[in-house]
Amino acid sequence: MDPFSDFWQYMPHGMCLLWQPWLVLLWAGSDLLIFLSYSAIPIALMTVLRQRQDVPHSGIVILFASFILLCGLTHLLSIVTLWVPIYPYVAIVKLATGIVSAVTAVTLFRLIPTLVDFPSPAQLEETNTRLREEIEAHQATLLTLEAKVDERTAELSEASARLAVLTREAVHRSSNLLSVVTSLARQNARATKNPDEFVETFIGRLGALNEATASVIGGDDATSQEIETIIRKQLTPLTSTVQDRITVSGPSLRISSEAAQQISLAIHELATNAQKYGMLDDTDSKLEVSWHTATGVDGIEYFDLVWNEELVGKAPLSFAVDQKEGFGTKLLTRIVPTVLRGRADRRFEKDRFFYHLHAPLAAILAVRDESDENALAARILDDTFGLD
Numbered sequence: 466m467d468p469f470s471d472f473w474q475y476m477p478h479g480m481c482l483l484w485q486p487w488l489v490l491l492w493a494g495s496d497l498l499i500f501l502s503y504s505a506i507p508i509a510l511m512t513v514l515r516q517r518q519d520v521p522h523s524g525i526v527i528l529f530a531s532f533i534l535l536c537g538l539t540h541l542l543s544i545v546t547l548w549v550p551i552y553p554y555v556a557i558v559k560l561a562t563g564i565v566s567a568v569t570a571v572t573l574f575r576l577i578p579t580l581v582d583f584p585s586p587a588q589l590e591e592t593n594t595r596l597r598e599e600i601e602a603h604q605a606t607l608l609t610l611e612a613k614v615d616e617r618t619a620e621l622s623e624a625s626a627r628l629a630v631l632t633r634e635a636v637h638r639s640s641n642l643l644s645v646v647t648s649l650a651r652q653n654a655r656a657t658k659n660p661d662e663f664v665e666t667f668i669g670r671l672g673a674l675n676e677a678t679a680s681v682i683g684g685d686d687a688t689s690q691e692i693e694t695i696i697r698k699q700l701t702p703l704t705s706t707v708q709d710r711i712t713v714s715g716p717s718l719r720i721s722s723e724a725a726q727q728i729s730l731a732i733h734e735l736a737t738n739a740q741k742y743g744m745l746d747d748t749d750s751k752l753e754v755s756w757h758t759a760t761g762v763d764g765i766e767y768f769d770l771v772w773n774e775e776l777v778g779k780a781p782l783s784f785a786v787d788q789k790e791g792f793g794t795k796l797l798t799r800i801v802p803t804v805l806r807g808r809a810d811r812r813f814e815k816d817r818f819f820y821h822l823h824a825p826l827a828a829i830l831a832v833r834d835e836s837d838e839n840a841l842a843a844r845i846l847d848d849t850f851g852l853d
Contacts, residue, residue: 475550482547493547496540503537506530525576528569535562692718692829695725696754699732702740703752710748715756718768724829727801728770728822731809734793735772735820749777758826768807768829772820805829 482488507530514523539562542555584592696713697704704711720728732754739752753773761767794811797820802809807824 473550475552477546477548477550478543479547489547493544496544499540500537500544503533503540507534522576522579525569525572528565528572532562532565532569535565538562690719690722690725692720692725692728692756695720695729696732699729700736700754703736707752710751712751712753713755714753716758718756718758718829720829724805727804731770731797731801731820731822732772734797738793739774747777751775766826768822768824768826770822772818774818776816776818 479489482492510526510530514520514526520526535558539555539558542551542558545551546555693713693715700711700713751774753775754771755773756768756770758766758768798809798811802822802824805822805824806828807822809823810819810821812819
């Protein structure tokens with residue numbers, strides 16, 4: 466006899482309930498409710514697994530779903546056995562349920578240490594709070610770094626702009642200086658027949674230009690320098706021997722590089738003449754170089770430079786009378802004041818030599834915005850004051 470096919474030899478389970486309608490209904494209804502619930506739970510678990518691929522230990526979830534589904538299937542078969550005694554099939558399903566349940570239980574016990582280590586909701590919230598605080602701190606740091614980067618970028622842009630201006634200024638002043646040097650060489654060559662005298666005079670005037678340019682470039686401001694520094698550099702040959710009889714005075718005044726070049730040429734010329742003619746040989750002779758600024762009657766501020774040699778035992782007119790006006794004289798009385806848009810007075814008295822340079826203060830302090838500025842001094846030297 467085959468128990469799987471000839472199961473009618475068994476009694477239906479309803480007979481055990483004496484076919485009491487209320488008891489059969491209660492039995493069957495309870496099993497049906499359990500079956501439906503046990504069928505819904507695995508569907509929910511598998512839906513979660515399908516939508517969340519990052520669920521840890523997904524295998525245990527599948528085992529739970531299988532175990533619950535098989536439990537529900539046994540309750541469904543229990544309903545069938547009320548009328549049909551398919552107990553062999555019910556036994557097989559229960560065996561499968563038991564095996565899956567045992568595997569699930571063993572797996573679950575093995576995962577207990579891992580599951581215990583899972584952080585609690587409070588721990589997760591605390592961790593999230595710390596992470597948020599760290600993120601806010603990093604964002605604040607990032608904002609600070611961005612602000613510093615912006616600040617450094619602005620500084621670099623400003624430095625680049627200043628460098629570009631200084632570069633253009635250097636090119637401009639180099640061109641201007643070369644123009645002046647070329648004109649000085651040309652005019653000295655015209656005025657001097659003796660090669661040795663030409664070289665000596667030209668090198669002296671070139672040195673004056675070099676001192677003025679070096680003073681400006683070496684100062685705090687690449688386009689200006691203190692007038693006292695400029696004047697004292699040109700008086701070095703005199704102050705090295707008769708320093709106690711030379712006075713240099715005047716207010717602090719930063720002058721432009723063009724003004725520094727012209728004033729250097731004038732002071733160099735005056736100092737060279739003082740050495741050449743021995744005006745300070747006598748121990749009682751004195752030299753005073755001074756400058757000041759004042760507002761004229763026209764409301765314009767002016768700059769005045771005064772060279773005052775007090776001579777003892779010398780007759781200044783002895784070398785001044787009947788002396789042809791050379792390039793040095795033109796440089797002092799016509800070229801320098803014209804470049805600075807002013808005027809100059811050079812005169813000899815009984816016991817005194819006097820030179821006065823008068824020019825607008827704006828021509829001394831500011832760089833004039835002229836399109837041909839870099840050739841202005843050269844044109845004045847070559848075209849207006851050339852020597853025949």
